[in-house]
Amino acid sequence: MTGTGRRRPRRTRRGVPLWAYLTALVGVPLAGVVVLSSIIVDTRRTEARGALQAEDAVQVTALVDEARRTTENEAVWALLLWAMDSPATIEAIGLPLPQVAAQRPLVAGLQTSYRAATDAALDALADRRPDLAADVRTDLADVRRTAEVSTQGLHQLYLDYVSLSDRLMAAERRTAAEAGAGGTPAGTRAAIADAQLVAGYAQAASRQMPLYLGSMIDQQAGSLIGSRLGWETGWMAYTDARAQLDGLSDPTTTAQWREFTATPAVQGLDRALDPAATPPGAVPTVLQVVSLVVQRETRDTDTAALSSTAFQRALALAEQDADAATDRSTATLVWAGVLVALAALSAALLARTIGRSLGQLAARAAEVSHGELVEVGTRGPREVRTVGAALGTAVGSLRRIQDQARAVAEGDLTNVLLAEPLPGPLGAVVHASVQQIVASVRHREELQSALAHQAAHDPLTDLPNRAQALALTAAALNRGRRSGAMVGLLFCDLDGFKAVNDSCGHDCGDDVLREVARRLRGQLRGGDVVCRLGGDEFVVLVEPVEAEADLVELAERLIATVARPITAQGHRVAVGVSIGVAVSRDAAVDAAALLAEADTAVHRAKAHGRGRAEVFDDALRAQLGAHAELERAIAAGLAAGEFRVHYQPVVHVESAEVAGFEALVRWDRPGHGMVPPDSFVPVAEASRLVCDLDRWVLGEATRQLAAWRAAGAADGVTMAVNLSGRHLTDRRVVDDVARALADAGLPAHLLVLEVTETVLVDDPVAAEHLAALRALGVSVAIDDFGTGYTSIGQLRNLPVDTLKIDRSFVGSTEPGHDQLVALMIKAAHTFGLTVVAEGVEDVGQWARLQDERCDHAQGWWTGRPLPADEAGRVLLAPATVPAPRRPDRRAAGSAASSV
Structure with missing residues (x-):
C-alpha cells in the first residue's frame, strides 16, 4: 500500500471535533447549573433583605410605641393641670381650692418632665420616620x-390627645404588619x-384616669369624657385588652405580665377605676386623687418595662432572622461558586480526556475502513478501552477472513484456516436467541394483561x-422444565348434562355441576388442581407425573x-364424563x-362412545397440526x-317462484380446488375467524342483492345469511349488520339472519343481540330446526320470524316423520312464523309440502347453489319447478333419479 494511501485518513478530518461536542454537551447542563445557582443566590439575597427590613420595621415599631406611650402620659398631666387652673371645675367637684392649689407645682413639674420625654421619643x-415624627x-x-x-x-383637649394617640397606634400597627x-x-x-x-393594653390603660376624672368633673354631661357612659365604655375596652394578654405566646413575657398584674399599683387602680365600684355622684378627695396619680405613675413605669x-424580644428575634438569612445567602453564594x-x-477535563482517546481510536478506525488492518490501542477510559478491544477483535476477524480469502484465491482449499468459525453465524444465533427471548416475554406480558x-x-x-387454569398450567410447565418432571392435563367434558338442564331445569344443573366439582376434587392429591373452563367442561392439572399410566x-x-x-333439587339424575389426557413431552x-391437546383427545373420547378416556398421541398431534394449518390458510x-x-x-x-336466496360461502383454495364447507367452516367456528368470515359474507350478499334490485330483477326477494354462534355473541354483531346494510x-x-336453535336457547346474550337486530328491521330464522333440544312450545318465546325445518326430517322415510313435519308447520303457523323446508330433493317431498301448506322450500329439487351471475339469470327465468298435488309415485321415483 502506498504512502499516499496511508495519509488519506488524516486528510479527511473534517467537521467539528469530538471534544467540542463533549464540551457543548456538558456546557448546556453547566449553564443550567449557573442559572439555577444564580436563582438560588438571588432568592437567598431577597430573603436576607426581607429579614433586614423586618428587623428595621420592628425597631421603628418600638420607637412609635414609645412616642405613643409618652404622649398618652403627657395627656394625663395636661388634663389634670387644666382642671386645677379652673376654679369652677374644682368647685363643681367639691374639692377645697387651697388643697388643690398646693398640689399644682407638683403637677406642673410632672407635666414638664413628661413633655420632655415625649419630645425625646419624637426625636428618636x-x-x-421623619415624616411621621x-x-x-x-x-x-x-x-x-x-x-x-x-x-x-377640657373635653376637646382630651379628644385632641386621643387623636394623636390613635394616629401613633395606627402607625405602630402598620409597621408591625410590615415586620410580620x-x-x-x-x-x-x-x-x-x-x-x-402589650401596646394595646398600655393604650387602653392610659385612658382610664382621664375618663375617670372627666366623669367626676361633670357628672351630668353627655360628652365622651364627661359622662359616666364614656368612662364605662373605656373600662370595657381596657378589660378586653387585659383579657387578650392571657394569650401571649412567649412564656417569659407571660410570667412578667402575671407579676405586673399582681402589683399593688395595678390592683389598686383596677379597683378604684372600675365603674362598678364607684356609685353615681361620688366625688374623690384630694388625697384620693393624689394617690391614684401616684399609683398610675407606678403602673405606667411597669407598663413601659413590660412593653x-x-x-x-421581637427585635432580638428579627435580628437573629436577619443574621441567619445573611449567613445562608453568603453560604449559598460560596457553594454555588x-x-x-x-x-x-470537570467538563474541561472530561472533554479533553475522552476527546483525545476517542480521537486516537477514530484515527485507527479510519485506517481500518480504508483496508489497513493496523493494531488498535486500548488506552483511555474504560468504555474507550472496551471499544478499542472490540475493534481489535473485529480486526482479528477481518484478518482471518483475509487469510481465508487468500487461501481460496490461491486454491488452497485444504488450508486449516478454512475450518475456523467466522463471526457471521454466531451473530445470527445471538440474534435468533434475542428474538426468542423477546417473543417469550411479550407472550407472558400479554397473558398477564389478559388475566x-x-x-x-x-x-x-x-x-x-x-x-x-392457563396460568396454573403455565406455572406447572415452567416448574416441570426446571425439574425435568412431566405435567399432565385431563380435559373432562360431561356427558348427558344438557338433558339434565332441559328436563330438570338450570337450578338442578347448577347443583349437578357443584357436585361434580366436589367429586373431582375428592379424587386428587394435595398438589393437583381441578378447574372449570365453563359450561360442563373441567380440567384437572396433575404434577408431577411419574408415568402416563398413572x-x-x-x-x-x-x-x-x-x-x-x-340427587339435586329433588331429582335423581345421572351424568357421565369423557376425558382427554395430555402430557407435556417436551x-x-x-x-x-x-x-x-387434551381438548382434541376428549373429542376422540366422545366420538368413540363417551364415558371413556383417550390419551393424546401422535395421530391426534397430526390432526391438531392440520387444524392449525387450516386456520392459517383460512385467514390467508x-x-x-x-x-x-x-x-x-x-x-x-304454491307458485314455485323465487322468494329469496340463501348466501352460502365457498372456498376456491389454490392447489386444492373447491373445499367443501364441512371441511373448513367447523375450523373457522372454533376460532375468531368465523366472525371475519361472517362479516365478509354479509357484505358480499347484501351488495349482490342490492345490485340485483338496481337491475330491476329482485323486487321483494330476500337474502338469508348464516350467523355463527360465536359471531352472534360478539358485542359488535349489531354494528356489523347495520354497517353491511348501510354500505349496500x-x-x-x-x-x-339464520341462527341455530342451540345458540338461541343456551346463550342469553345471543337472544339479546337478536332482539336488537330485529329492532333494526331484519328477519331472524331458526336454521336446522328439530336437530337441537328446542321444543315446539318454546317457539312462542323466541325472537324469530321464520322456522327452517332440517333436511333430516323433510327427506326421512321413517314412520312418523311425515306427521312430525306437519306438526312443525302447523305449530309455526300458529305462532305466526313462516316455514322453510330444507333439503327438498324430489317431487314427492314437494307434493307433501304442498299438502301441508308449507310456505317455502329449498333444496336441489328447487335449485342448487349458484354463482352470482347464474343466480341472477334464475331471477329472470320463469318458474320451472313442477307442483303436482297428488303425484304418481312411479313418476316421482323416475323424476328423483333424474336429478
Whole structure:
C-alpha cells in the first residue's frame, strides 16, 4: 500500500471535533447549573433583605410605641393641670381650692418632665420616620398651645390627645404588619403580635384616669369624657385588652405580665377605676386623687418595662432572622461558586480526556475502513478501552477472513484456516436467541394483561376458571422444565348434562355441576388442581407425573365417581364424563397447546362412545397440526380473496317462484380446488375467524342483492345469511349488520339472519343481540330446526320470524316423520312464523309440502347453489319447478333419479 494511501485518513478530518461536542454537551447542563445557582443566590439575597427590613420595621415599631406611650402620659398631666387652673371645675367637684392649689407645682413639674420625654421619643422617631415624627410634632404643638391658653374645653383637649394617640397606634400597627409580612418566621411574627397586645393594653390603660376624672368633673354631661357612659365604655375596652394578654405566646413575657398584674399599683387602680365600684355622684378627695396619680405613675413605669421587654424580644428575634438569612445567602453564594467552578473544571477535563482517546481510536478506525488492518490501542477510559478491544477483535476477524480469502484465491482449499468459525453465524444465533427471548416475554406480558381483566375463579363451583387454569398450567410447565418432571392435563367434558338442564331445569344443573366439582376434587392429591373452563367442561392439572399410566388410572377413577347418581333439587339424575389426557413431552409445549391437546383427545373420547378416556398421541398431534394449518390458510384466503359466495334459491311452495336466496360461502383454495364447507367452516367456528368470515359474507350478499334490485330483477326477494354462534355473541354483531346494510343501501326487511336453535336457547346474550337486530328491521330464522333440544312450545318465546325445518326430517322415510313435519308447520303457523323446508330433493317431498301448506322450500329439487351471475339469470327465468298435488309415485321415483 502506498504512502499516499496511508495519509488519506488524516486528510479527511473534517467537521467539528469530538471534544467540542463533549464540551457543548456538558456546557448546556453547566449553564443550567449557573442559572439555577444564580436563582438560588438571588432568592437567598431577597430573603436576607426581607429579614433586614423586618428587623428595621420592628425597631421603628418600638420607637412609635414609645412616642405613643409618652404622649398618652403627657395627656394625663395636661388634663389634670387644666382642671386645677379652673376654679369652677374644682368647685363643681367639691374639692377645697387651697388643697388643690398646693398640689399644682407638683403637677406642673410632672407635666414638664413628661413633655420632655415625649419630645425625646419624637426625636428618636424622627431619625427613622421623619415624616411621621414631623406630623405628630406639629399637631402636638397645637394641642399644647391650646392647653396653655385654655381656649377650648377640657373635653376637646382630651379628644385632641386621643387623636394623636390613635394616629401613633395606627402607625405602630402598620409597621408591625410590615415586620410580620412575607417570609418572616413564625416565632418572630408571634413576638411582634405579643408586643402589639402589650401596646394595646398600655393604650387602653392610659385612658382610664382621664375618663375617670372627666366623669367626676361633670357628672351630668353627655360628652365622651364627661359622662359616666364614656368612662364605662373605656373600662370595657381596657378589660378586653387585659383579657387578650392571657394569650401571649412567649412564656417569659407571660410570667412578667402575671407579676405586673399582681402589683399593688395595678390592683389598686383596677379597683378604684372600675365603674362598678364607684356609685353615681361620688366625688374623690384630694388625697384620693393624689394617690391614684401616684399609683398610675407606678403602673405606667411597669407598663413601659413590660412593653420594652416585648419589643426587645421581637427585635432580638428579627435580628437573629436577619443574621441567619445573611449567613445562608453568603453560604449559598460560596457553594454555588464552588459548584460552578468544579463543574467547569470537570467538563474541561472530561472533554479533553475522552476527546483525545476517542480521537486516537477514530484515527485507527479510519485506517481500518480504508483496508489497513493496523493494531488498535486500548488506552483511555474504560468504555474507550472496551471499544478499542472490540475493534481489535473485529480486526482479528477481518484478518482471518483475509487469510481465508487468500487461501481460496490461491486454491488452497485444504488450508486449516478454512475450518475456523467466522463471526457471521454466531451473530445470527445471538440474534435468533434475542428474538426468542423477546417473543417469550411479550407472550407472558400479554397473558398477564389478559388475566388482570378476568376473575380468578368460577362463581358457581369456586374452582379456578379458564384464565386461571392457563396460568396454573403455565406455572406447572415452567416448574416441570426446571425439574425435568412431566405435567399432565385431563380435559373432562360431561356427558348427558344438557338433558339434565332441559328436563330438570338450570337450578338442578347448577347443583349437578357443584357436585361434580366436589367429586373431582375428592379424587386428587394435595398438589393437583381441578378447574372449570365453563359450561360442563373441567380440567384437572396433575404434577408431577411419574408415568402416563398413572393419568389413565386417575381418569378412570374420575369417570367412575362422576357416573354415580346425583340427587339435586329433588331429582335423581345421572351424568357421565369423557376425558382427554395430555402430557407435556417436551419443553416447547405451552399451556394453551397442552390444553388444546387434551381438548382434541376428549373429542376422540366422545366420538368413540363417551364415558371413556383417550390419551393424546401422535395421530391426534397430526390432526391438531392440520387444524392449525387450516386456520392459517383460512385467514390467508380471506386476505387473498379466495372465498366466493354462491346463492341457493328459496321458492314459494304454491307458485314455485323465487322468494329469496340463501348466501352460502365457498372456498376456491389454490392447489386444492373447491373445499367443501364441512371441511373448513367447523375450523373457522372454533376460532375468531368465523366472525371475519361472517362479516365478509354479509357484505358480499347484501351488495349482490342490492345490485340485483338496481337491475330491476329482485323486487321483494330476500337474502338469508348464516350467523355463527360465536359471531352472534360478539358485542359488535349489531354494528356489523347495520354497517353491511348501510354500505349496500339495502332495506333491512330484505335481510334474513339464520341462527341455530342451540345458540338461541343456551346463550342469553345471543337472544339479546337478536332482539336488537330485529329492532333494526331484519328477519331472524331458526336454521336446522328439530336437530337441537328446542321444543315446539318454546317457539312462542323466541325472537324469530321464520322456522327452517332440517333436511333430516323433510327427506326421512321413517314412520312418523311425515306427521312430525306437519306438526312443525302447523305449530309455526300458529305462532305466526313462516316455514322453510330444507333439503327438498324430489317431487314427492314437494307434493307433501304442498299438502301441508308449507310456505317455502329449498333444496336441489328447487335449485342448487349458484354463482352470482347464474343466480341472477334464475331471477329472470320463469318458474320451472313442477307442483303436482297428488303425484304418481312411479313418476316421482323416475323424476328423483333424474336429478
